Amino acid sequence: MPKCLHLEEITQPAAVIFGLRLKKRRKELGLSQAQLFERTGIAPGYISYIENGRANPTIDMMVKLADAVGLQIWDMLRPETEQGA
Known part of the structure; x- marks a missing residue:
């Protein structure tokens, strides 16, 4: 079950983290x-923008x-501190 995120734990915007992980997994x-x-x-082209942190995809996307x-x-x-947890 996900726990609450505290703003001080976030070092990169969520869209950037998502894009990097999408590219790695793809x-x-x-x-x-x-x-x-x-x-x-x-x-x-839009997938490329997402993967390179230049787009802010919707939650549905x-x-x-x-x-x-x-x-x-x-x-x-x-x-990152919760990866693999």
């Missing part, structure tokens, strides 16, 4: 951005992308 799965588009309907790479949105957003 590459682990051997997926191209075009293949991720096929799974989500989100344009490859984050859920769709997390699901497409087999993760829960919480796994994509939680602080």
Whole structure:
């Protein structure tokens, strides 16, 4: 069960953390951005912006992308101190 986040624990914006984790997971799965588009309907160019921290995706998009790479949105957003917990 997720616990509350304290603002002082957050060192990067959530969209940046999400994008970095999306890119890492997509590459682990051997997926191209075009293949991720096929799974989500989100344009490859926009996926690139998300992965590089230049976009602020909606929660609906984050859920769709997390699901497409087999993760829960919480796994994509939680602080580093809780990774693998």
